[in-house]
Amino acid sequence: xxxxxxxxxxxxxxxxxxxxxxxxxxxxxxxxxxxxxxxxxxxxxxxxxxxxxxxxxxxxxxxxxxxxxxxxxxxxxxxxxxxxxxxxxxxxxxxxxxxxxxxxxxxxxxx
Amino acid sequence: xxxxxxxxxxxxxxxxxxxxxxxxxxxxxxxxxxxxxxxxxxxxxxxxxxxxxxxxxxxxxxxxxxxxxxxxxxxxxxxxxxxxxxxxxxxxxxxxxxxxxxxxxxxxxxxxxxxxx
Numbered sequence: 001x002x003x004x005x006x007x008x009x010x011x012x013x014x015x016x017x018x019x020x021x022x023x024x025x026x027x028x029x030x031x032x033x034x035x036x037x038x039x040x041x042x043x044x045x046x047x048x049x050x051x052x053x054x055x056x057x058x059x060x061x062x063x064x065x066x067x068x069x070x071x072x073x074x075x076x077x078x079x080x081x082x083x084x085x086x087x088x089x090x091x092x093x094x095x096x097x098x099x100x101x102x103x104x105x106x107x108x109x110x111x
Numbered sequence: 112x113x114x115x116x117x118x119x120x121x122x123x124x125x126x127x128x129x130x131x132x133x134x135x136x137x138x139x140x141x142x143x144x145x146x147x148x149x150x151x152x153x154x155x156x157x158x159x160x161x162x163x164x165x166x167x168x169x170x171x172x173x174x175x176x177x178x179x180x181x182x183x184x185x186x187x188x189x190x191x192x193x194x195x196x197x198x199x200x201x202x203x204x205x206x207x208x209x210x211x212x213x214x215x216x217x218x219x220x221x222x223x224x225x226x227x228x
Contacts, residue, residue, distance in 0.1 A: 009151065033216070042115070042201050042219025043154070088153060090217075097142065097161055098169065099217060101154040 003027050004089055004102035012108045013079055021074045021105045023089035030092045032072050033099070034063055037086040079109045113137050117202050117220035124192040124227045132187040132223050134202030140218070142205045143185040144169070145177065147198040148222070154201065160185055192227045199224050 007022045023032070031050040035043035047056050049065035049072065056063045060083075062075040072089055089102040118133045136143065144159035146169075156169030160179040174196060176188040185204075189196060200223045205215040 004153070006153075035217075041221050042203070043217075044219070045216035048216070090154075097159060097167070098156060099144075100156070100170075101146070103151060103153045 003093070003100045004091060006087075006089060006102040006105050008105060009103065010106050010108075012110070015080055015109055015111050016078050017109075019076050019079060019107070021076075021087055021107075023072045023074075023102050025070050025091065027091075027093050028069050030069075032065055032069070032089060032091040034072070034074055035088045035090060037088060037104075038084075043086075043088055076107075079107075081109050081111060083107060084109050115202055115204055115218050115220035117200075117223050119223060120221070122223060122225050124189070124225065126192060126194060126227060128192050130189050130192065132189075132200055132202075132225075134185045134187065134220060135183050136185075136202075136204040136218070137183065138204065138206075138218065139182060140204035141182070141207045142215075143179065144203050144217070145175070145185070145187045146201045146203065147171065147196075148201060149198050157187065157200075189225075192225075194227045197225060197227045 004025050033048045034046045037043040047063045052067045052069045054065045060077045064073050087105045090099050115136045141162050145157040146154040148154050155171045157175050158177040160166045163179050163182050166177050166179055179185050201219050203217040203219045205217050
Protein backbone atom coordinates (compact mmCIF):
# COMPACT_ATOMS: atom_id res chain seq x y z
CA UNK A 1 0.00 0.00 0.00
CA UNK A 2 1.45 3.34 -1.10
CA UNK A 3 0.87 5.88 1.65
CA UNK A 4 1.99 8.85 -0.43
CA UNK A 5 0.56 9.53 -3.87
CA UNK A 6 2.20 12.12 -6.08
CA UNK A 7 0.68 13.87 -9.08
CA UNK A 8 1.32 14.26 -11.85
CA UNK A 9 3.51 11.24 -12.57
CA UNK A 10 5.14 12.92 -15.55
CA UNK A 11 5.45 16.55 -16.53
CA UNK A 12 7.09 17.94 -19.64
CA UNK A 13 7.21 21.72 -19.87
CA UNK A 14 9.15 24.47 -21.57
CA UNK A 15 11.67 26.72 -19.92
CA UNK A 16 10.02 29.64 -18.16
CA UNK A 17 6.75 27.89 -17.32
CA UNK A 18 5.46 27.42 -13.77
CA UNK A 19 4.41 24.07 -12.33
CA UNK A 20 3.08 22.46 -9.17
CA UNK A 21 3.63 18.93 -7.94
CA UNK A 22 1.32 17.45 -5.33
CA UNK A 23 1.95 14.88 -2.62
CA UNK A 24 -1.16 13.47 -0.93
CA UNK A 25 -1.94 10.95 1.78
CA UNK A 26 -4.68 9.88 4.15
CA UNK A 27 -2.07 9.59 6.91
CA UNK A 28 -0.74 12.35 9.14
CA UNK A 29 2.99 12.93 8.92
CA UNK A 30 5.19 14.27 11.70
CA UNK A 31 7.45 15.77 9.05
CA UNK A 32 7.76 15.66 5.31
CA UNK A 33 10.76 15.93 3.04
CA UNK A 34 11.23 16.62 -0.67
CA UNK A 35 14.09 15.06 -2.63
CA UNK A 36 15.33 15.43 -6.19
CA UNK A 37 16.99 12.57 -8.01
CA UNK A 38 19.04 12.76 -11.19
CA UNK A 39 19.77 9.78 -13.45
CA UNK A 40 22.35 7.37 -12.04
CA UNK A 41 22.41 9.05 -8.64
CA UNK A 42 20.66 8.77 -5.32
CA UNK A 43 18.03 11.29 -4.18
CA UNK A 44 19.25 14.51 -2.61
CA UNK A 45 17.28 16.38 0.04
CA UNK A 46 15.74 19.71 -0.99
CA UNK A 47 13.75 20.64 2.11
CA UNK A 48 12.10 19.40 5.30
CA UNK A 49 8.77 20.80 6.53
CA UNK A 50 7.52 20.00 10.01
CA UNK A 51 4.66 22.35 10.93
CA UNK A 52 1.16 22.28 9.45
CA UNK A 53 0.74 25.23 7.07
CA UNK A 54 4.49 25.81 6.84
CA UNK A 55 5.85 27.38 3.65
CA UNK A 56 9.52 27.22 2.72
CA UNK A 57 11.24 28.79 -0.25
CA UNK A 58 14.41 27.63 -1.94
CA UNK A 59 15.18 30.12 -4.74
CA UNK A 60 12.47 29.42 -7.36
CA UNK A 61 11.04 26.44 -5.44
CA UNK A 62 8.23 26.90 -2.91
CA UNK A 63 7.23 24.05 -0.61
CA UNK A 64 4.04 23.96 1.43
CA UNK A 65 2.93 21.52 4.13
CA UNK A 66 -0.83 21.12 4.47
CA UNK A 67 -2.55 22.41 7.60
CA UNK A 68 -3.52 18.86 8.61
CA UNK A 69 -0.01 17.54 7.76
CA UNK A 70 -1.47 15.03 5.28
CA UNK A 71 -0.34 16.68 2.06
CA UNK A 72 2.31 18.89 0.54
CA UNK A 73 3.02 20.74 -2.67
CA UNK A 74 6.08 21.88 -4.57
CA UNK A 75 5.75 24.89 -6.85
CA UNK A 76 8.49 25.83 -9.30
CA UNK A 77 8.49 29.30 -10.81
CA UNK A 78 10.06 29.92 -14.22
CA UNK A 79 11.37 26.38 -14.64
CA UNK A 80 14.85 25.87 -16.09
CA UNK A 81 16.42 22.83 -17.78
CA UNK A 82 18.49 22.33 -14.62
CA UNK A 83 15.25 21.55 -12.74
CA UNK A 84 14.84 18.36 -14.76
CA UNK A 85 14.75 15.27 -12.56
CA UNK A 86 12.63 12.97 -10.43
CA UNK A 87 10.97 14.71 -7.48
CA UNK A 88 10.09 12.58 -4.48
CA UNK A 89 8.18 13.48 -1.35
CA UNK A 90 8.79 11.41 1.76
CA UNK A 91 7.22 11.44 5.19
CA UNK A 92 7.67 10.07 8.68
CA UNK A 93 4.60 8.55 10.31
CA UNK A 94 4.11 6.72 13.57
CA UNK A 95 7.47 5.03 14.02
CA UNK A 96 9.95 7.85 13.50
CA UNK A 97 12.54 5.53 11.97
CA UNK A 98 10.57 4.67 8.82
CA UNK A 99 10.63 7.20 5.99
CA UNK A 100 7.97 6.43 3.38
CA UNK A 101 8.49 7.75 -0.14
CA UNK A 102 5.91 8.90 -2.63
CA UNK A 103 5.50 7.51 -6.12
CA UNK A 104 7.57 10.30 -7.70
CA UNK A 105 7.06 12.99 -10.34
CA UNK A 106 9.37 12.98 -13.32
CA UNK A 107 9.91 16.52 -14.60
CA UNK A 108 11.47 17.43 -17.92
CA UNK A 109 12.14 21.06 -18.78
CA UNK A 110 13.09 21.81 -22.38
CA UNK A 111 14.46 24.94 -24.01
CA UNK B 112 34.44 13.04 1.43
CA UNK B 113 33.02 9.64 0.44
CA UNK B 114 29.59 9.75 2.17
CA UNK B 115 27.66 6.56 1.39
CA UNK B 116 29.45 4.05 -0.84
CA UNK B 117 27.63 1.19 -2.52
CA UNK B 118 29.22 -1.71 -4.36
CA UNK B 119 28.86 -3.10 -6.93
CA UNK B 120 27.27 -0.53 -9.28
CA UNK B 121 25.86 -3.23 -11.56
CA UNK B 122 25.18 -6.93 -11.07
CA UNK B 123 23.54 -9.67 -13.10
CA UNK B 124 22.43 -12.83 -11.31
CA UNK B 125 20.74 -16.02 -12.36
CA UNK B 126 17.60 -17.12 -10.53
CA UNK B 127 18.52 -18.92 -7.33
CA UNK B 128 21.94 -17.35 -6.90
CA UNK B 129 22.79 -15.44 -3.74
CA UNK B 130 24.81 -12.28 -3.32
CA UNK B 131 25.56 -9.43 -0.95
CA UNK B 132 25.17 -5.75 -1.77
CA UNK B 133 27.68 -3.72 0.19
CA UNK B 134 27.03 -0.35 1.83
CA UNK B 135 29.47 1.71 3.86
CA UNK B 136 29.22 5.22 5.29
CA UNK B 137 31.95 7.35 6.83
CA UNK B 138 29.76 9.98 8.52
CA UNK B 139 29.29 8.09 11.82
CA UNK B 140 25.54 7.94 11.17
CA UNK B 141 23.48 5.82 13.56
CA UNK B 142 20.66 5.16 11.11
CA UNK B 143 21.05 3.15 7.91
CA UNK B 144 18.49 1.74 5.53
CA UNK B 145 18.00 -0.10 2.25
CA UNK B 146 15.43 0.86 -0.38
CA UNK B 147 14.56 -0.57 -3.75
CA UNK B 148 13.37 1.65 -6.58
CA UNK B 149 11.06 0.40 -9.30
CA UNK B 150 9.37 2.45 -12.05
CA UNK B 151 6.21 4.18 -10.82
CA UNK B 152 6.66 2.89 -7.26
CA UNK B 153 9.04 5.45 -5.79
CA UNK B 154 11.38 4.03 -3.16
CA UNK B 155 10.26 1.17 -0.92
CA UNK B 156 11.95 0.42 2.39
CA UNK B 157 13.42 -3.09 2.67
CA UNK B 158 15.25 -3.09 6.03
CA UNK B 159 16.65 -0.48 8.35
CA UNK B 160 18.92 -0.20 11.36
CA UNK B 161 18.93 2.38 14.15
CA UNK B 162 22.37 1.36 15.40
CA UNK B 163 24.96 -1.40 15.46
CA UNK B 164 23.39 -4.72 16.39
CA UNK B 165 19.82 -3.52 15.75
CA UNK B 166 17.86 -4.16 12.55
CA UNK B 167 14.19 -4.14 11.64
CA UNK B 168 11.97 -4.87 8.67
CA UNK B 169 10.60 -2.28 6.32
CA UNK B 170 7.79 -2.49 3.80
CA UNK B 171 9.21 -5.21 1.51
CA UNK B 172 11.64 -7.42 3.53
CA UNK B 173 10.91 -10.85 2.04
CA UNK B 174 13.88 -12.44 0.29
CA UNK B 175 16.42 -10.12 1.92
CA UNK B 176 18.57 -10.30 5.04
CA UNK B 177 20.62 -7.63 6.77
CA UNK B 178 23.03 -7.34 9.65
CA UNK B 179 24.73 -4.38 11.34
CA UNK B 180 27.90 -5.46 13.10
CA UNK B 181 29.55 -2.02 12.85
CA UNK B 182 28.29 1.56 12.64
CA UNK B 183 29.86 1.95 9.20
CA UNK B 184 28.59 -1.10 7.31
CA UNK B 185 25.12 -2.36 6.45
CA UNK B 186 25.20 -5.18 3.87
CA UNK B 187 22.06 -6.48 2.16
CA UNK B 188 21.94 -10.18 1.34
CA UNK B 189 19.78 -11.75 -1.33
CA UNK B 190 19.28 -15.34 -0.25
CA UNK B 191 17.97 -16.85 -3.50
CA UNK B 192 17.56 -14.28 -6.25
CA UNK B 193 14.28 -14.08 -8.16
CA UNK B 194 13.38 -12.04 -11.27
CA UNK B 195 11.03 -9.97 -9.06
CA UNK B 196 14.13 -8.66 -7.29
CA UNK B 197 15.34 -6.96 -10.46
CA UNK B 198 15.55 -3.35 -9.33
CA UNK B 199 17.83 -0.49 -8.37
CA UNK B 200 18.87 -0.72 -4.73
CA UNK B 201 19.78 2.32 -2.64
CA UNK B 202 21.46 2.46 0.72
CA UNK B 203 20.89 5.56 2.83
CA UNK B 204 22.03 6.84 6.19
CA UNK B 205 21.16 9.69 8.52
CA UNK B 206 22.54 11.29 11.63
CA UNK B 207 20.41 9.70 14.32
CA UNK B 208 17.30 7.70 14.97
CA UNK B 209 14.43 8.51 17.26
CA UNK B 210 12.32 11.64 17.20
CA UNK B 211 15.12 13.67 15.73
CA UNK B 212 15.37 11.59 12.59
CA UNK B 213 12.39 13.37 11.09
CA UNK B 214 14.54 16.41 10.60
CA UNK B 215 17.72 14.62 9.55
CA UNK B 216 18.23 14.27 5.80
CA UNK B 217 18.85 10.84 4.37
CA UNK B 218 22.17 10.61 2.55
CA UNK B 219 21.97 8.17 -0.34
CA UNK B 220 24.54 6.15 -2.20
CA UNK B 221 24.47 6.06 -5.98
CA UNK B 222 22.70 2.73 -6.15
CA UNK B 223 23.26 -0.83 -7.35
CA UNK B 224 21.42 -1.85 -10.49
CA UNK B 225 20.56 -5.56 -10.15
CA UNK B 226 19.18 -7.75 -12.91
CA UNK B 227 18.01 -11.29 -12.17
CA UNK B 228 17.51 -13.53 -15.20
